[in-house]
Amino acid sequence: MISIQGLKKSFGSQEVIKNVDLEIEQGKVVVIIGPSGSGKSTLLRCLNVLETPNGGVLSIDGQKLDFNSAVSKKSISAFRRLTGMVFQSYNLFPHLTTTGNVTEGLTTVKGLSRKEAVKKAELLLDKVGLAEHKDKYSFQLSGGQQQRVAIARALAMDPKVMLFDEPTSALDPELVGEVLRVMKDLAHEGMTMAVVTHEMRFAKEVADEVIFIDQGVIVERGAPAEIFNYPKHERTKKFLSLLQV
Amino acid sequence: MYLNTIALSPERIQRFQEIASTSIGPLIEGAIKYTIPLAIIAFSIGLIIAIFTALARISSSKFLRAIARVYVSIIRGTPLLVQLFIIFYGLPTIGITIDPFPSAIIGFSLNVGAYASEIIRAAILSIPKGQWEAAYSIGMNYSQALRKIVLPQAARVSVPPLSNSFIGLVKDTSLAATILVAETFRRAQEIASMNYEFLFVYVMAALVYWVICFILSIIQGRIEIRLDRVVGKTGGLS
Ligand SMILES: Nc1ncnc2c1ncn2[C@@H]1O[C@H](COP(=O)(O)OP(=O)(O)O)[C@@H](O)[C@H]1O
Ligand SMILES: [Mg+2]
Numbered sequence: 076m077i078s079i080q081g082l083k084k085s086f087g088s089q090e091v092i093k094n095v096d097l098e099i100e101q102g103k104v105v106v107i108i109g110p111s112g113s114g115k116s117t118l119l120r121c122l123n124v125l126e127t128p129n130g131g132v133l134s135i136d137g138q139k140l141d142f143n144s145a146v147s148k149k150s151i152s153a154f155r156r157l158t159g160m161v162f163q164s165y166n167l168f169p170h171l172t173t174t175g176n177v178t179e180g181l182t183t184v185k186g187l188s189r190k191e192a193v194k195k196a197e198l199l200l201d202k203v204g205l206a207e208h209k210d211k212y213s214f215q216l217s218g219g220q221q222q223r224v225a226i227a228r229a230l231a232m233d234p235k236v237m238l239f240d241e242p243t244s245a246l247d248p249e250l251v252g253e254v255l256r257v258m259k260d261l262a263h264e265g266m267t268m269a270v271v272t273h274e275m276r277f278a279k280e281v282a283d284e285v286i287f288i289d290q291g292v293i294v295e296r297g298a299p300a301e302i303f304n305y306p307k308h309e310r311t312k313k314f315l316s317l318l319q320v
Numbered sequence: 321m322y323l324n325t326i327a328l329s330p331e332r333i334q335r336f337q338e339i340a341s342t343s344i345g346p347l348i349e350g351a352i353k354y355t356i357p358l359a360i361i362a363f364s365i366g367l368i369i370a371i372f373t374a375l376a377r378i379s380s381s382k383f384l385r386a387i388a389r390v391y392v393s394i395i396r397g398t399p400l401l402v403q404l405f406i407i408f409y410g411l412p413t414i415g416i417t418i419d420p421f422p423s424a425i426i427g428f429s430l431n432v433g434a435y436a437s438e439i440i441r442a443a444i445l446s447i448p449k450g451q452w453e454a455a456y457s458i459g460m461n462y463s464q465a466l467r468k469i470v471l472p473q474a475a476r477v478s479v480p481p482l483s484n485s486f487i488g489l490v491k492d493t494s495l496a497a498t499i500l501v502a503e504t505f506r507r508a509q510e511i512a513s514m515n516y517e518f519l520f521v522y523v524m525a526a527l528v529y530w531v532i533c534f535i536l537s538i539i540q541g542r543i544e545i546r547l548d549r550v551v552g553k554t555g556g557l558s
Binding site for chain 1: 448450451453454455456457458459460461464468469472473476
């Protein structure tokens with residue numbers, strides 16, 4: 076489903092992603108953990124080309140982007156349409172209502188009629204439990220509600236893969252659960268997901284695989300029970316011990 | 321003797337009343353036929369120029385950035401009065417003759433274009449990067465993200481400074497008197513040159529401008545309250 080080969084990304088002279096290889100099978104949930112600044116966000120952002128990799132080959136659902144040669148803008152936006160992204164800071168469009176946030180991509184990018192788009196938005200908002208908030212603006216919603224709108228907005232575009240970059244890190248603790256629940260449902264429906272998170276319970280319950288990344292390399296990967304209970308590398312052990320304090 | 325002629329005798333006050341009643345018509349006509357249309361047309365054209373100039377200034381093309389910078393620098397670095405004289409009195413000497421009103425439209429539009437481009441540029445840059453990224457992440461390209469996500473938010477940010485610019489423009493249109501546009505102030509000059517009551521007539525003209533600007537500032541307040549309600553004063557745009 077997703078294949079990453081030899082991915083490289085630098086900011087100036089700083090090498091942030093160093094030759095990363097990764098495969099994610101259809102319908103699997105991969106949780107990415109690692110210290111702050113280790114390159115987790117950059118890895119996800121390379122996957123939907125919000126950051127342009129300096130080298131490597133990305134492939135999703137048979138579509139390929141080879142960054143070892145020149146890549147056209149057109150192929151990037153076609154590739155990006157295979158992915159949906161959920162940001163730590165939600166990034167809802169504040170000038171649009173909840174429904175407007177979900178329909179905007181449908182009408183502008185997919186060319187749906189206003190009516191079709193609203194119908195689809197209603198289904199999705201129902202799914203994330205926000206049907207009664209459809210006419211509100213983001214400043215009228217809690218963080219948990221905003222993040223669920225953001226998930227609906229991404230899902231509206233029918234992505235093959237959902238990318239989550241610390242979706243609950245900005246939330247008050249009591250609001251984390253409602254967002255994780257939506258993500259869990261999505262996983263059970265068979266969505267392919269790459270999730271950067273430090274919610275260990277979520278990782279244990281939902282992830283098919285956990286990847287520990289440090290200084291731009293994948294240090295260790297395996298089933299959640301394996302990584303959390305029997306980490307092999309010193310760096311993984313150290314990171315996990317810090318998390319559990 | 322001299323003091324006597326400028327004193328406010330009852331006869332003089334009566335004369336003022338006559339002048340007021342005969343000249344208020346022409347002054348208001350000047351405002352309605354020239355001052356207000358000039359301001360509205362020049363502002364509209366200027367805003368379009370300003371949006372393109374702002375986009376050029378933040379574009380990745382060095383060439384576009386340079387052109388926009390030079391344009392803004394020339395307009396902001398030279399007096400409006402001189403610009404109007406170049407267009408109306410200067411261009412005919414190389415065979416380009418433009419009527420007073422269109423000349424004024426050109427001059428004021430170029431002026432608004434340069435000043436408002438700075439306001440719009442700042443407004444666009446004030447929209448968080450995450451808004452662009454969210455737009456791209458749902459498959460939008462640059463121009464869709466700009467039109468559907470960034471500009472609508474930037475428009476709200478720029479309403480207060482732009483409405484100040486508009487009020488400033490209404491007052492600046494009085495400079496068009498110098499290139500023979502029969503707007504409010506030119507009417508005042510003509511009336512005063514006949515009756516020599518410069519103070520009275522010019523104060524009347526000032527009042528006409530003040531009334532227009534007063535009404536505009538009320539409208540401005542209304543618009544701002546409405547925008548706050550739509551976007552939410554707290555954090556709506558953060
Ligand atoms: N746009 C950028 N420009 C320069 N440096 C960046 C940029 N984005 C990330 N970095 C740097 O890359 C490194 C990895 O960042 P990031 O992928 O955000 O880490 P993580 O998400 O694991 O905390 C950090 O050192 C960060 O400072
Ligand atoms: Mg991060």
